[in-house]
Amino acid sequence: MSSADTFSIRYEFIAETVSDAEQTASDVALEQTVELPFGAVAPEFQQFIGTPSECSQESDARWSCTIEYKTDVAGNDILQFLNVMFGNVSIKPGVKITDFNPGALAPLFPGPQFGIDGIRKLAGATGRPLSCTALKPVGASQEQLAEIAGDCAIGGIDIIKDDHGLANQSMAPFEDRVKACVAAIRKSDKETGRNTLYFPNITTRIENLLSQAKLARSLGADGLLISPQITGLSALASLAESGINLPIMAHPAFSGSYTINADSGISADIYFGKLWRALGADAVIYPNTGGRFSYSLDECLDINDACRSEFGTFRPIFPTPGGGIDRESVGEWKTKYGNDTIFLIGGSLYMHPDGMKTAVQEFQNSVIEG
Amino acid sequence: MSSADTFSIRYEFIAETVSDAEQTASDVALEQTVELPFGAVAPEFQQFIGTPSECSQESDARWSCTIEYKTDVAGNDILQFLNVMFGNVSIKPGVKITDFNPGALAPLFPGPQFGIDGIRKLAGATGRPLSCTALKPVGASQEQLAEIAGDCAIGGIDIIKDDHGLANQSMAPFEDRVKACVAAIRKSDKETGRNTLYFPNITTRIENLLSQAKLARSLGADGLLISPQITGLSALASLAESGINLPIMAHPAFSGSYTINADSGISADIYFGKLWRALGADAVIYPNTGGRFSYSLDECLDINDACRSEFGTFRPIFPTPGGGIDRESVGEWKTKYGNDTIFLIGGSLYMHPDGMKTAVQEFQNSVIEG
Numbered sequence: 001m002s003s004a005d006t007f008s009i010r011y012e013f014i015a016e017t018v019s020d021a022e023q024t025a026s027d028v029a030l031e032q033t034v035e036l037p038f039g040a041v042a043p044e045f046q047q048f049i050g051t052p053s054e055c056s057q058e059s060d061a062r063w064s065c066t067i068e069y070k071t072d073v074a075g076n077d078i079l080q081f082l083n084v085m086f087g088n089v090s091i092k093p094g095v096k097i098t099d100f101n102p103g104a105l106a107p108l109f110p111g112p113q114f115g116i117d118g119i120r121k122l123a124g125a126t127g128r129p130l131s132c133t134a135l136k137p138v139g140a141s142q143e144q145l146a147e148i149a150g151d152c153a154i155g156g157i158d159i160i161k162d163d164h165g166l167a168n169q170s171m172a173p174f175e176d177r178v179k180a181c182v183a184a185i186r187k188s189d190k191e192t193g194r195n196t197l198y199f200p201n202i203t204t205r206i207e208n209l210l211s212q213a214k215l216a217r218s219l220g221a222d223g224l225l226i227s228p229q230i231t232g233l234s235a236l237a238s239l240a241e242s243g244i245n246l247p248i249m250a251h252p253a254f255s256g257s258y259t260i261n262a263d264s265g266i267s268a269d270i271y272f273g274k275l276w277r278a279l280g281a282d283a284v285i286y287p288n289t290g291g292r293f294s295y296s297l298d299e300c301l302d303i304n305d306a307c308r309s310e311f312g313t314f315r316p317i318f319p320t321p322g323g324g325i326d327r328e329s330v331g332e333w334k335t336k337y338g339n340d341t342i343f344l345i346g347g348s349l350y351m352h353p354d355g356m357k358t359a360v361q362e363f364q365n366s367v368i369e370g
Numbered sequence: 371m372s373s374a375d376t377f378s379i380r381y382e383f384i385a386e387t388v389s390d391a392e393q394t395a396s397d398v399a400l401e402q403t404v405e406l407p408f409g410a411v412a413p414e415f416q417q418f419i420g421t422p423s424e425c426s427q428e429s430d431a432r433w434s435c436t437i438e439y440k441t442d443v444a445g446n447d448i449l450q451f452l453n454v455m456f457g458n459v460s461i462k463p464g465v466k467i468t469d470f471n472p473g474a475l476a477p478l479f480p481g482p483q484f485g486i487d488g489i490r491k492l493a494g495a496t497g498r499p500l501s502c503t504a505l506k507p508v509g510a511s512q513e514q515l516a517e518i519a520g521d522c523a524i525g526g527i528d529i530i531k532d533d534h535g536l537a538n539q540s541m542a543p544f545e546d547r548v549k550a551c552v553a554a555i556r557k558s559d560k561e562t563g564r565n566t567l568y569f570p571n572i573t574t575r576i577e578n579l580l581s582q583a584k585l586a587r588s589l590g591a592d593g594l595l596i597s598p599q600i601t602g603l604s605a606l607a608s609l610a611e612s613g614i615n616l617p618i619m620a621h622p623a624f625s626g627s628y629t630i631n632a633d634s635g636i637s638a639d640i641y642f643g644k645l646w647r648a649l650g651a652d653a654v655i656y657p658n659t660g661g662r663f664s665y666s667l668d669e670c671l672d673i674n675d676a677c678r679s680e681f682g683t684f685r686p687i688f689p690t691p692g693g694g695i696d697r698e699s700v701g702e703w704k705t706k707y708g709n710d711t712i713f714l715i716g717g718s719l720y721m722h723p724d725g726m727k728t729a730v731q732e733f734q735n736s737v738i739e740g
Binding site: 032033034035036037039040041044045047048072073074075076077078079080082083084086087088089090091092093134136137138139140163164165167168169170171203204205206207227230231232233234235237238252253254255256257258259260261264265266287293294346347350351 | 402403404405406407409410411414415417418442443444445446447448449450452453454456457458459460461462463504506507508509510533534535537538539540541573574575576577597600601602603604605607608622623624625626627628629630631634635636657663664716717720721
């Protein structure tokens, strides 16, 4: 089998000895393709079974193996790629995906249309991290959210996104909200001479996703926020392929079940930094270490690396840590995470005694100089 | 808050004492709605925060709490319901959903259009379990798969489904496969006087899902197979709402990350038997205990119960255990699981020394009489 017609997935799984590991690797290779015991596979179909590499030991009871699959098995379909990658083995205890290479199927994936360079160009910001905050809370009217947006823009924030919980609720319907927020931000931009980017949340059933994205663009949005694990992962690709020509920021809602378990699911760096990137995200939000979520500092650094490292022809994308980031700490996070980062600040802005504008100004100063 | 305008989610989480538990419940109620610390929520928006019930202790370190949410927070959107249900807390360590009640949002969910009674009517089978097998392997041509389908129909199987790994690969393209399999099955039905049901796999990007479903119907398919966690969960609802008028069998590919971890994700019974049922599945396949997957017998019995128990206006649906079920064991599984079950048999049919027809005949006899 030549790599010209294959793709590969790296799995980590439970095994005690090298022969246990080889057995499990063979089981996975069967499960994800012909889904039959080897003895029931006629010789002519054996070519479609995945081909495991040598197994390597990761720890006392964990081994790894890369399985190479023929592209024919996934056909021409991103969803079938996902199925071969992790369909049935997602239900086996202790199996985790720790890497993948789309190989000859790379052209199935649109990849990021903007990436780090594209977003920097839109924001007019080089040589420093970018800042981002979320409009909240659900329940606020479009006027109230627009006022916050205007204040954040005056304060100098680079990107304003909707909270991922803002959809099309009656308190601030999508179209009204986007209109009001764009107007408020443009008014502030006139004062400051800056170009603040606004990313409304377009997460909706995919039947409506592209029309909602087009509506957002026609109303003046600068980018789009989507929660791919809620829409279905291929919605991200649909958006990236659509020619909408706006950067996409992806939110991790509903994705924790894949990414927080040490011994199952998909490594967070691979899931956010490779899978979502291949599918078309230009920036991926993830819960920062030390906040109210699950990841260790090492996992966060791995996510950052995966977002920025060479990966086929896919542009590097912005890791966007959120949680536990405020004016005081952002300097330290800059040192740890580097300039090619979007720092997402949330609750602390909303609690500043001197109000949103001042809070954002102080944060932005720290992002630029801190 | 009256239950007329709420829905509720039951969470289990890590806590040592009742006050720890109350704190975590309050944190979840904030996280899933306003996503701000309580101190940053202006009084007018506090009505949108979820309302936790009393917490109850489940084990030494696990507590449970039901949080009631205003329907306004989810608006009119199944995806936003999913986001409020589990969006951000999916990423918190140790949080698991153990039940939910769509409450006033029940009308958002199409529910099963056929359910147990509807599928029984199509199959012409009452007072006994149904049998099902999968056409395999990927790599086989449509002619080869059709031959297997014809043999299974002669043998008397109730439902023939595509393997979930059959999509639109060049070896057996969707349209050619469905045509060939329908023809072979109808030919066998003429011989036997039976009405074998054929459920092709229509899992594809949702832009094409409905047209693929319509194509399947126009070619004579009797039902549809879909992997909702691969398409995105709302695709299931889109299909059920579409008026396609075919029963939907849902496959668990890619869903294990939600359902196999004891302390996170979503309880398997709730995920398969309530969430997928509300979204429109008429039968849900799950990996049977004792096979090559994760669930205990108790979990399987819980899934069965959830599929069949009263749940608002949603019809009871068929649990469809697969894995470890063969001619010898199916009698025992009938005793354990009852008549309102579809028994999915796989590899053992393909390994019978006397061929597929005989294998299916023996299995079907055991399903009916065993």
